[in-house]
Structure formats: structure tokens, C-alpha cells
Amino acid sequence: MTNTSTIARGGGASPAPGRRRQSSQRPAKASGLPAWVVPYVLLVPGLLVIAALLLYPLFQMVVMSFQKVGLRQIRGVPAEWVGWDNYTQIFDNEIFWSSLRNTVGFAVVTVSLTLILGTAVGTLLNRLSKRMSTFVVVGIMSAWAVPPVAQGVIWRWLFDADAGMINWGLNLLPDWFSRLLFGRADWTGEPWLNDALSTYLVLIITVVWASFPFIAVSVLAGLKGIPAELYEAARVDGSSAWRTFRKITFPLLKPVFAVLTILSIIWNFKVFSQLYVLMNGPTNREAFNLSMFSFAEAFRSPPKMGTGAAIAVVLTLLLLVVTSLYVRQIVKTEEM
Amino acid sequence: MTALKTPAPPAPLDGRTGQARRLKRRRQLGRAGLNAAGVLVFLFAVFPVYWMVSTALKTNDQIFTTDFIPIPTEITFDHVERILTEGVAGNSIWVYMRNSAIVALGTVLIGAVLALLAATAISRFRFRGRTSFLVLLLIVQMIPAEALLIPLFLNVKRLGLYDQLLGLIVINVGLTLPFGIWMLRTFVAAVPKSLEEAAWIDGASRFTTFWKVLFPLVAPGLVATSIFSFITAWNELIFALILMSDSSGYTMPVALQFFFGQRGTDWGAIMAGSTMMTIPVVVFFLLVQRRMVSGLVAGAVKG
Numbered sequence: 136m137t138n139t140s141t142i143a144r145g146g147g148a149s150p151a152p153g154r155r156r157q158s159s160q161r162p163a164k165a166s167g168l169p170a171w172v173v174p175y176v177l178l179v180p181g182l183l184v185i186a187a188l189l190l191y192p193l194f195q196m197v198v199m200s201f202q203k204v205g206l207r208q209i210r211g212v213p214a215e216w217v218g219w220d221n222y223t224q225i226f227d228n229e230i231f232w233s234s235l236r237n238t239v240g241f242a243v244v245t246v247s248l249t250l251i252l253g254t255a256v257g258t259l260l261n262r263l264s265k266r267m268s269t270f271v272v273v274g275i276m277s278a279w280a281v282p283p284v285a286q287g288v289i290w291r292w293l294f295d296a297d298a299g300m301i302n303w304g305l306n307l308l309p310d311w312f313s314r315l316l317f318g319r320a321d322w323t324g325e326p327w328l329n330d331a332l333s334t335y336l337v338l339i340i341t342v343v344w345a346s347f348p349f350i351a352v353s354v355l356a357g358l359k360g361i362p363a364e365l366y367e368a369a370r371v372d373g374s375s376a377w378r379t380f381r382k383i384t385f386p387l388l389k390p391v392f393a394v395l396t397i398l399s400i401i402w403n404f405k406v407f408s409q410l411y412v413l414m415n416g417p418t419n420r421e422a423f424n425l426s427m428f429s430f431a432e433a434f435r436s437p438p439k440m441g442t443g444a445a446i447a448v449v450l451t452l453l454l455l456v457v458t459s460l461y462v463r464q465i466v467k468t469e470e471m
Numbered sequence: 472m473t474a475l476k477t478p479a480p481p482a483p484l485d486g487r488t489g490q491a492r493r494l495k496r497r498r499q500l501g502r503a504g505l506n507a508a509g510v511l512v513f514l515f516a517v518f519p520v521y522w523m524v525s526t527a528l529k530t531n532d533q534i535f536t537t538d539f540i541p542i543p544t545e546i547t548f549d550h551v552e553r554i555l556t557e558g559v560a561g562n563s564i565w566v567y568m569r570n571s572a573i574v575a576l577g578t579v580l581i582g583a584v585l586a587l588l589a590a591t592a593i594s595r596f597r598f599r600g601r602t603s604f605l606v607l608l609l610i611v612q613m614i615p616a617e618a619l620l621i622p623l624f625l626n627v628k629r630l631g632l633y634d635q636l637l638g639l640i641v642i643n644v645g646l647t648l649p650f651g652i653w654m655l656r657t658f659v660a661a662v663p664k665s666l667e668e669a670a671w672i673d674g675a676s677r678f679t680t681f682w683k684v685l686f687p688l689v690a691p692g693l694v695a696t697s698i699f700s701f702i703t704a705w706n707e708l709i710f711a712l713i714l715m716s717d718s719s720g721y722t723m724p725v726a727l728q729f730f731f732g733q734r735g736t737d738w739g740a741i742m743a744g745s746t747m748m749t750i751p752v753v754v755f756f757l758l759v760q761r762r763m764v765s766g767l768v769a770g771a772v773k774g
Contacts (some may be wrong), residue, residue, distance in 0.1 A: 163622050173677075174596035178604065181652060188623070188645025189611045195622035209625065256512050263509050273757070274513035276537035277520055280756035282706040285726040287744040289519045292526065292738055322536070383676045390522065408708045408724065415731055426617040433621050434713055440621050447618040458613040462606060464594065 163228070176275045193451075200448045214441075221316025221445035230420050231446065233331075234428040238450075241335055242403040242426065249399055251394070253350020256443050257381070261358040274357075275348035276406065283345070290341040299368040303328070331422040334414055350395055353398060357391040391462070397461040404454055425450040432439035523749070527551065527742035534739050550739035554747075555645045560718040560729040562742055563645070567726040570636060571705055571748075574722055577640035578647060578704040585644070586651035586696060591685070594660040612649045616709055624713055634717055642710050647700040654699065658692025659685070698755045704754060723748045 168176065171415035200221055202214040206437050225231045256275070260268045281289070284351025293300045305313065307320040313320045327333045361384065369379045383393070407426045425446055506674040526534055527550055554564040593601060623642060632638030662685060668678045708724040714723055727748065730741035 136476040138682055171598065174598045174601075175594040177592035177596075181585045181648060182604075183583060185607070185611055188642065189614060189619065189649070192619045192622035192626065193614060195626075196618055199621060204621075204625075207629070251601070259505065259512065261507055263504055267509050271509045271513050275516040276756060277753055278516035279752045281520060281749055282652055282702075282724065282752055284706065284727055285523070285749050288727060288741055288745045289523045292742065293519060293522065293739075294739070296528065298537065301541070303539050304535060312711075344519065399512055401613055405617065407617065408706070411708065412728070423530055426615065429617050430620065432711065434624075436533070440625075444621050447615070450615055451618045454613055454615060458610060461613070462609045466606070466611060 137247045147354075163180060176359060196444045196447055196451075199441055201447040204438075204444070205274050206436075206438060209438065219440065219442045225440055225445055225449075228424060230428060233421055234425050234446075235449075237331070237335065237422065238404060238424040238426075238453075240338065241406070242400055244398065245339050245342050245346075246399045248395060249350055249403075250341065251348050252343060253347040254354050254392075257348060257354025257358060258384070260355045263324050270356075272352065275351060276300035278344060279346070279347060279348035283408035284412055286341050287409040288410075290337055290344075291328065291413055294337050296324050296326040298374075299327075314347045324345075328413055328415075329419075332417060334419065334422045338406070338410055338413055341413070342403065342406060345401065345409075350399070353395055354388065357388045362386050362433070390467075393464045396462070397464065399460070400457050401454060404450070404457070476690060492531070500684070522744050524746050526738060527746045529739065531739060533617055542620075550737075550743040551747075554743050555764065559726055559740070559744070560721065562719055562721075562726075564723075564747065566719060567721050567723045568747065571722040571724075573636050574639045574643060574707075574711075575704040577636070577644040580699050581640065581644050582647050582651050582688045582700045583693055583697050585648055586655050587686075587689070587693060588656035589652045590659045593656050595664075608653050611715070612653070616645050616646060620709060620713065623710070628715055632714075634715060634720055636720060638703075638714055639707075639711060643700075643704040643707060646707070646710075647703045650703075651696050651700050655689070656694045656697070658689050662688045663691075687704070693758050698759045702752050702755060705748075739758045 199214070199217060201218060202208075203217050203220075204214050208214045256271075256424075260271060264270065279304065294302075296302065302322045302325050305317075305325075310314075310320040313321065313322075332369055365383050366379065369383055374382070405426055407430070410422075410424060410427060411417075417423065417427050417435060429443045429446035429450065432446060433440045472607070493762045494547060518664060528546045529540070530545050530549070532548050533540050533543055533545065558564050558566070572583065592598075593605065627633055627638045627642070628639075632641065666684050666688070667680050674682070703728055705723060707722070711722045711725045718726075725745070727744050730737055732745060
């Protein structure tokens with residue numbers, strides 16, 4: 136990696152008055168290693184792991200997206216180079232476009248809802264008494280802690296067609312109200328997880344439920360850092376709650392919001408476990424997102440790993456765009 | 472916020488004290504509104520978790536009903552017993568719990584050592600390539616696991632680690648390490664350098680300084696980081712799904728899928744299984760919460 140090349144060029148020649156001063160403070164009879172080598176020695180194991188398990192496979196994936204990798208290739212026959220075939224194939228596939236729509240649409244809706252709900256709860260927590268706020272934080276943390284697979288299981292059960300809580304609750308609504316809102320009164324046996332749109336509705340609720348606590352706790356931490364005088368001044372001036380939020384809270388928490396938004400986008404683009412449970416494995420092709428589509432192409436027989444890799448490349452490129460924003464924000468706000 | 476809009480009480484006779492009373496009343500109403508909102512948020516967050524646990528303890532009569540039974544009137548441990556003895560996919564749930572524990576602990580043990588070394592390098596030394604390494608750490612965290620799935624599957628097969636827990640451990644180390652280093656780095660940086668310098672002046676070697684001074688102070692952070700890695704590995708579904716073909720090697724997330732049978736779902740059993748899988752994670756989460764709050768080296772160095 137970049138580090139080895141630095142060593143090769145002779146790290147000793149680098150501009151390092153600071154380092155020299157530092158190393159003179161080090162114990163004289165250290166471990167026999169020159170001081171400048173120590174950090175590299177410490178880094179090598181971690182770097183090797185990252186290179187072997189993350190960077191090299193990433194490279195392999197890109198290569199594979201230009202190859203035909205089926206059953207025979209898995210058994211050891213050298214893969215055949217097919218150029219852009221995998222890509223033209225997926226771009227011609229309707230499922231790819233519906234997966235892309237599902238991925239992006241789901242991310243946009245879920246990220247907005249999570250941020251709105253999380254921010255509202257965060258500001259609420261900030262105004263509660265200490266005991267009450269601890270009580271609510273423990274509650275929301277337990278929702279956040281639920282493993283993704285269990286999240287899927289829980290909400291699949293709540294939305295169960297026959298014995299689910301949700302259908303029971305919707306039946307409780309007065310008939311005229313239910314009709315006005317949804318155009319129907321009877322919800323008995325409503326199969327929520329049969330078609331793509333209502334599956335995504337359930338998925339959105341599941342993911343928002345599990346991820347708003349993180350936003351709320353982060354916003355709370357940010358709010359604690361804002362001096363109380365600012366709010367006092369706003370109150371004296373008779374500022375409304377919404378105006379106070381817009382003019383004081385939001386501008387001061389902008390860096391926090393930026394990082395939270397980007398993190399949520401990244402997490403929601405990759406959602407897999409919850410969707411896998413809710414739709415009972417890769418069954419309903421219309422409800423695929425890109426992760427599920429790639430998984431299904433590569434691992435359902437007949438395995439088409441080259442095509443799967445091409446889909447994964449598209450997903451990674453999408454994420455890379457978002458990630459570069461994140462990295463820029465981090466580099467700007469945090470001193471590393 | 473919304474609570475401020477409560478209607479004002481009728482105007483009192485006396486001007487000043489009346490206004491004060493009105494303000495006080497209004498504030499009390501506001502507080503009540505806020506608390507009510509807090510309770511609502513709490514219920515929204517906790518109810519699904521409660522529903523999982525209570526379903527696990529209900530009799531089948533009370534599970535498969537169109538009535539709403541908020542609190543099970545009959546508590547039964549039949550479901551728990553059934554998943555422990557009969558199990559699912561041919562094994563007791565203990566087998567899957569054990570596999571999950573092995574994978575998660577293995578990941579933590581290997582990951583903690585690697586992360587500690589790298590985090591020390593980053594936060595105790597300034598060296599060429601340090602910033603590039605930090606940016607690399609950020610970027611690799613964003614690689615979707617799905618993107619690595621296909622090549623890692625083939626590599627694991629080639630290395631003969633297919634169907635072995637060791638293969639899963641290795642992969643989980645890779646998935647958790649970047650974040651582990653990133654998190655641990657702040658804990659190492661929080662230990663004042665003056666402590667180590669004091670040790671050097673007293674003639675301690677670099678290793679002794681690390682082992683006797685830095686390590687004990689970083690230990691709480693190491694625990695917090697390890698718990699995060701543990702949870703990630705414990706929850707991991709997609710790699711466990713494709714790298715384990717023999718059911719005796721399944722981890723909990725994979726095993727839970729097998730409760731969804733073709734002849735209808737045994738909801739009591741799956742809720743018992745999910746509860747067993749969730750408990751360790753919730754406990755660990757609450758532990759980390761407290762660790763993060765308590766200061767790391769508060770009082771170790773004055774000023």
C-alpha cells in the first residue's frame with residue numbers, strides 16, 4: 136500500500152523535526168527497532184487484513200463483473216472474459232431497474248423519516264427531566280439493540296395476515312374513518328407481505344423503528360453542547376419554538392446532521408437482513424433491492440456470479456458517491 | 472415544543488399573582504405534555520420488543536387468535552423448551568447459539584489485538600501515510616458486504632474454509648476491523664501522553680510502557696470496541712447464509728430462517744429463538760452505553 140512505498144523511499148528523509156524530538160523522548164533501549172519503524176510495524180497486521188479481506192476482493196469483484204462465472208467456473212474452470220456483457224444484460228433486465236428504484240426510493244423515504252423522527256425525539260429528550268429522559272433513552276436503546284434479523288421477525292409477526300397486531304388494530308378503527316382513509320373497513324387477513332409496495336411499507340416502518348434511536352441520541356448529545364444562554368435569549372425575544380429550532384439549533388448542529396444524513400443513506404442503501412426476513416428469502420423479484428438482486432443472481436441456481444458482481448459494482452459506485460461526501464465532511468469537521 | 476400551545480386558563484382576578492399562577496399552570500401543562508410525548512416514544516420503541524418476548528411465553532391458543540391479548544394470562548415455557556430439545560433444522564437451538572458465540576468471540580479476540588496495535592500506531596505516532604490510512608479506513612467501511620460476498624465466497628472455498636466456523640471468523644474480522652480501529656483510536660488518544668512520558672523517564676521500556684501504562688487505561692475503550700465487533704459478528708446474516716451448508720454449522724440469524732416453514736409458521740418458537748438471540752445484544756448495548764458515558768481517565772492526571 137501507500138505506506139510501504141513511503142518506507143521504500145526512506146522515511147528518514149521525511150520532514151520530521153517533530154518526530155525526531157518525539158523519538159528522543161523514547162526510551163533508549165527500546166526494542167532494538169528504530170523509532171520511525173514502530174508505527175509501521177504496528178500497522179502491518181491490520182493493513183494486511185484490510186487488504187486481503189476488503190481491498191483485494193473488491194478488485195476481484197470488479198474483474199469478475201467482466202467475466203462469465205457460473206457453476207463450471209466455481210469448480211475451477213478458468214473464467215471466460217465477456218467484456219461489458221454482464222452490464223448490458225443487467226441494464227436490459229427489468230428487475231434491475233425496479234431494484235434500483237426500490238433501493239433509491241426506500242433510502243430517500245427512510246432517511247427522511249428517520250431523521251425527522253430522530254431529531255424530534257432528540258429535542259424532546261433534551262427538554263425532559265433527567266429521570267424521564269433516562270427512562271426514554273433506555274427504551275429507545277433497546278429497540279436499537281435488536282438484531283436486524285430479529286427486527287424482521289418481530290415486524291413480520293406484527294403484520295401477520297391472520298393473527299397480527301396491525302390488522303387487529305386497523306379493524307378497531309371506526310368503519311367510516313377507515314373507509315375515508317384507506318377506502319376499506321375490513322382488514323381481516325390482509326396479507327401485507329405479498330406485494331412489493333406494502334412489503335416496502337413494512338420494511339420502512341421496521342427500519343425507521345430500529346434506527347431513529349441512534350439519531351435521537353446523537354442529536355441529544357449535540358444539543359447538550361449548545362449553550363443555554365442562546366435559548367434564553369431567544370425566549371426573551373419571544374421566538375417561537377419552530378423559529379428557535381431553525382435559527383439556533385439547526386445551524387449549530389449542521390455538521391452533526393450532515394454526518395447523520397450520510398451515515399443513514401449508507402446504511403439504508405445496503406439494507407438486507409430485514410428485507411430477507413420480511414419477504415422470506417429472495418422470492419418476490421419485484422420487491423428486490425440491489426443487494427438482494429445481486430445475492431439472488433449469484434447464489435440461486437444456476438449461479439451467475441459475473442452478473443451478480445456487475446450489480447454489486449453498480450451498488451458500490453452509488454455508495455462511493457455518497458461516501459466521498461461523508462469522508463469530506465469528516466475530514467472537514469474532525470481533526471484526525 | 473407543541474406543549475406551549477395549550478389554551479390559557481381563565482384570567483384570574485388579581486393581576487400579578489394571577490399571572491404568575493397562570494404561567495406556572497401553563498408550565499405544568501407543558502411538562503405534562505412533554506412527559507406524555509416521552510411515554511409515547513417509549514411505548515413505540517419498546518412495544519415490539521415486548522411483543523416478541525410475550526409471544527414467546529404465550530400458549531398457542533393465545534398466539535393464534537384474532538383477539539388482542541396484551542398480557543399473557545397463561546405463561547408457558549413450552550416454546551423455549553421445544554427449541555432447546557427439538558430445535559430447528561435438525562439441531563437444538565443451543566448448537567446455533569454456540570456457533571454464534573464462537574464466531575463472535577473469535578472475531579473479537581483476533582480483532583481486538585489487531586485494532587489495538589493499529590490504533591496505537593495512529594494516535595501515538597505521526598508518520599508518513601497516516602492520513603491516507605485514516606481515509607482508507609473510512610472508505611473501506613462503506614464497501615457494501617454484498618459487494619465482497621461473491622469473491623470472498625470463492626476465496627473461502629479455494630482456501631478450504633467453506634463450511635467451517637473459522638472461515639466466518641476470518642471474514643467477520645475483516646468486516647469489523649476498520650470500524651474497530653476507527654473507534655479505538657479516540658480512546659487511545661484520550662490517554663494523556665504525559666503518563667507514558669513519566670514511565671519513560673523512570674526507565675521503562677517501550678513494551679513495559681505499553682503494557683503497564685497505556686493498556687490498562689485503554690482497556691475500557693477496548694471493551695466497548697469489542698462489544699461493537701461482537702454485536703456485528705453476532706448479527707451477521709449474509710455471509711453465514713452462503714458459507715455454511717451443513718446445518719450443524721449454522722449461526723442464529725441463519726437458523727431463525729428455518730422456523731418459517733411451508734406449513735405455516737410456529738410463531739411461539741421463532742419468538743423464543745429471537746428472544747434468545749436478542750438478549751445478549753441488549754445487555755451488551757446497555758453496558759457499552761455506561762462505559763461511553765463514564766470518563767476514561769478522569770482523575771489520572773490533574774490539569
